[in-house]
Amino acid sequence: MQDSSYETVTSEATSPLDVRAGGGPVAIEVRGVSKSFRIPERRPDSSSRVPRLLTRPDHRELHAVRDISFDVHKGEFFGIVGRNGSGKSTLLKILASIYRADTGRVRVAGRIAPFIELGVGFNPELTARENCEVSGVIMGLTRREARRRLDAVLDFAELRDYVELKVKNYSSGMMVRLAFAIMIQADAEIMLIDEVLAVGDASFAQKCLDVFYARRAAGRTIVLVTHDMGTVETLCHRAMVVHDGELQQIGDPRRSALCYYRLNFPDRIAETQTPDGPTAEAQTPDGPGAESSLQPPALDARVVRAELLSPSGTAVAGVNQGAPLKLDVVVEAARDLVDPVFLIQIRNQDELLIAGIRRMLSGRVPAGRQVRLAGEVQNLLVPGSYRLECVIREERSAPRLGQKPMALMDFGVLGTATLHGVAALREDVEVTWSR
Amino acid sequence: MEPMTQPAADPEPMAQPAADMPLRDVPGPSAIGGGFRRFWELLTVIAVTDFKKTYFGTTLGYLWSLGRPLMLFAVLLAVFTQVFRLGSSVPHYAVLLLMNIVLFGFFQEATTIAVYSIVGQEAIVRKTQFPRLVIPLSVVLTSLFNLLLNLVVVVIFILAFGVSPTWTWLLTPVLLVLLVGITVAVSMIVASLYPRFRDIAIIWTVASTALFYCTPILYPISKLSHHPTLRQIILLNPLAPILELARKWIIQPSAEGPAAAAGGWPHLLAPAAIYVAICLFAVWIFKREAPRIAEQL
Numbered sequence: 001m002q003d004s005s006y007e008t009v010t011s012e013a014t015s016p017l018d019v020r021a022g023g024g025p026v027a028i029e030v031r032g033v034s035k036s037f038r039i040p041e042r043r044p045d046s047s048s049r050v051p052r053l054l055t056r057p058d059h060r061e062l063h064a065v066r067d068i069s070f071d072v073h074k075g076e077f078f079g080i081v082g083r084n085g086s087g088k089s090t091l092l093k094i095l096a097s098i099y100r101a102d103t104g105r106v107r108v109a110g111r112i113a114p115f116i117e118l119g120v121g122f123n124p125e126l127t128a129r130e131n132c133e134v135s136g137v138i139m140g141l142t143r144r145e146a147r148r149r150l151d152a153v154l155d156f157a158e159l160r161d162y163v164e165l166k167v168k169n170y171s172s173g174m175m176v177r178l179a180f181a182i183m184i185q186a187d188a189e190i191m192l193i194d195e196v197l198a199v200g201d202a203s204f205a206q207k208c209l210d211v212f213y214a215r216r217a218a219g220r221t222i223v224l225v226t227h228d229m230g231t232v233e234t235l236c237h238r239a240m241v242v243h244d245g246e247l248q249q250i251g252d253p254r255r256s257a258l259c260y261y262r263l264n265f266p267d268r269i270a271e272t273q274t275p276d277g278p279t280a281e282a283q284t285p286d287g288p289g290a291e292s293s294l295q296p297p298a299l300d301a302r303v304v305r306a307e308l309l310s311p312s313g314t315a316v317a318g319v320n321q322g323a324p325l326k327l328d329v330v331v332e333a334a335r336d337l338v339d340p341v342f343l344i345q346i347r348n349q350d351e352l353l354i355a356g357i358r359r360m361l362s363g364r365v366p367a368g369r370q371v372r373l374a375g376e377v378q379n380l381l382v383p384g385s386y387r388l389e390c391v392i393r394e395e396r397s398a399p400r401l402g403q404k405p406m407a408l409m410d411f412g413v414l415g416t417a418t419l420h421g422v423a424a425l426r427e428d429v430e431v432t433w434s435r
Numbered sequence: 436m437e438p439m440t441q442p443a444a445d446p447e448p449m450a451q452p453a454a455d456m457p458l459r460d461v462p463g464p465s466a467i468g469g470g471f472r473r474f475w476e477l478l479t480v481i482a483v484t485d486f487k488k489t490y491f492g493t494t495l496g497y498l499w500s501l502g503r504p505l506m507l508f509a510v511l512l513a514v515f516t517q518v519f520r521l522g523s524s525v526p527h528y529a530v531l532l533l534m535n536i537v538l539f540g541f542f543q544e545a546t547t548i549a550v551y552s553i554v555g556q557e558a559i560v561r562k563t564q565f566p567r568l569v570i571p572l573s574v575v576l577t578s579l580f581n582l583l584l585n586l587v588v589v590v591i592f593i594l595a596f597g598v599s600p601t602w603t604w605l606l607t608p609v610l611l612v613l614l615v616g617i618t619v620a621v622s623m624i625v626a627s628l629y630p631r632f633r634d635i636a637i638i639w640t641v642a643s644t645a646l647f648y649c650t651p652i653l654y655p656i657s658k659l660s661h662h663p664t665l666r667q668i669i670l671l672n673p674l675a676p677i678l679e680l681a682r683k684w685i686i687q688p689s690a691e692g693p694a695a696a697a698g699g700w701p702h703l704l705a706p707a708a709i710y711v712a713i714c715l716f717a718v719w720i721f722k723r724e725a726p727r728i729a730e731q732l
Contacts, residue, residue: 097461138559
């Protein structure tokens with residue numbers, strides 16, 4: 001990609017891109033926007049049904065967005081983050097002219113292309129060719145334009161051999177690829193994207209990210225609504241946190257990510273956190289290296305043992321840089337778990353998710369039963385303190401967003417080299433005199 | 436509309452001063468917004484897709500679009516000329532019946548499907564920028580494709596039953612415009628009310644059946660000459676003069692026509708006023724409901 005500067009966003013407190021984008025002309029101006037929904041509440045007794053025609057039914061006001069104002073500058077990649085039901089998607093839909101704001105004003109410079117959901121307007125009975133045309137028109141292309149871009153869509157989706165196949169016979173992965181490939185054909189000055197990044201397999205996900213990098217590099221204004229702080233920290237110039245319909249924080253994406261974590265895990269990130277200190281960290285009282293004594297109440301399981309082992313097999317609090325991480329974790333099911341998925345995650349001091357290990361156990365794990373996760377992990381971490389955490393969920397139930405991970409332990413990576421970034425990659429780059 | 440052809444979507448927009456792009460208010464969801472071109476593209480794409488869907492997966496495919504009305508007509512002809520013998524005194528009763536049923540069938544089919552149309556297209560309404568009016572209109576357009584195919588079959592029957600063509604056949608588009616107009620208006624009303632007021636689906640099933648009998652379909656209005664009050668009431672129905680005109684213009688030029696049946700042109704002012712009132716009400720209610728329709732799904 002043309003844009004090679006995005007890594008710097010996370011490694012510096014204030015991004016130079018932020019300054020550049022912040023100085024540009026305003027592309028989206030939101031002033032005092034509020035939106036509430038009236039949720040009808042029907043009483044279960046039948047006597048209230050008859051007068052329903054005569055009197056207005058009971059309503060509950062749901063204030064989805066409360067008096068939010070912000071600007072997005074031209075060429076900016078702007079993140080909107082918040083928990084489920086915080087109002088961030090409602091806000092996006094107001095920008096996209098899908099909902100009308102109750103109060104306030106939204107002004108934009110240029111055309112808007114909303115990407116709220118993949119595959120809107122897909123008809124399973126139609127072939128890829130026909131769906132490409134229908135979806136293209138729904139997104140704002142003309143029919144001729146949509147037909148002309150079929151080749152580009154098929155190439156991107158890698159589905160050239162299946163163009164005449166009805167979409168109902170596609171695998172879900174193929175469907176997602178086709179939908180995304182069609183979606184990116186719609187190009188506009190302002191793109192509104194609602195968590196569609198997490199699609200497809202890893203290589204396709206990378207391709208999707210590349211598209212967004214390219215659009216970002218081409219100076220498109222992009223507004224992204226997401227839960228994924230990793231995306232926010234790597235892609236966004238600025239980010240905004242919405243909580244209960246109110247604007248909580250706006251600015252540096254890393255600070256916004258921290259704010260988001262604070263809202264999600266209020267008891268885990270210490271109150272000593274100062275909002276002005278971009279490098280203020282969540283430290284356990286014992287400091288780095290000590291085994292965590294934090295045991296948040298877990299619904300699904302509890303931690304029996306979580307250890308980092310030295311090469312000789314003894315429990316240690318830290319390892320040398322480059323030495324493999326030998327993990328030994330035992331958890332006990334607190335309730336019956338069907339097809340549990342175990343996610344072991346490593347976060348650094350900035351709460352940034354560095355790596356995740358995902359394992360699934362097929363079948364039923366009865367309450368009280370213990371499960372052991374043990375093995376070696378390659379260690380590319382730069383010196384610093386890290387936290388190991390575990391998320392357990394059931395394969396077939398929907399992921400509970402904002403689910404609190406179980407803290408396993410904190411550990412340190414010891415070393416003298418001062419390195420930027422989050423990983424010390426193996427490399428053999430040499431510096432020599434060049435003719 | 437065509438992102439790549441607009442100067443603003445230039446590959447190097449960063450190099451351009453952005454001052455030429457003024458801030459303007461977002462339009463918000465509406466019945467029509469987005470420009471005529473986009474409206475037309477959406478309308479035709481959705482209508483054509485829906486039309487294709489009718490015969491998806493059938494062996495005969497598009498042959499059915501002619502085969503189905505042919506078979507239906509055969510059944511109706513058998514029932515109403517052999518079993519009930521309703522119209523033995525009406526000239527060309529069989530083809531009159533066919534034409535009336537085809538014309539009313541269009542109205543009934545379009546409005547009945549339109550009731551559920553916005554809820555049925557929920558994904559599009561809630562997830563994309565979309566002029567809301569496209570949805571009920573595309574339903575009417577799909578039904579119009581069917582109507583035109585059915586009319587081809589009707590013409591075949593009319594000629595086969597010995598009706599000779601007259602110059603008034605050229606006035607058929609006038610009839611169709613009147614019929615499509617009222618169909619669009621009623622479709623807009625029921626489609627916009629249904630998301631909030633689900634009872635409309637049940638009400639409309641009953642109402643459209645009642646309307647079937649309150650419209651001169653199975654009988655020409657002249658058959659009610661002994662009952663002037665009933666005739667006056669039936670002629671309040673805007674569909675009645677349309678069908679009577681169709682009879683006079685297409686099948687039997689000697690028929691008395693709606694004006695004579697009503698007792699003079701002034702009496703047709705009432706259905707005309709009702710027609711206009713329904714259209715105005717449709718525009719008003721749809722414009723009122725369109726901006727918030729996505730929230731009510």
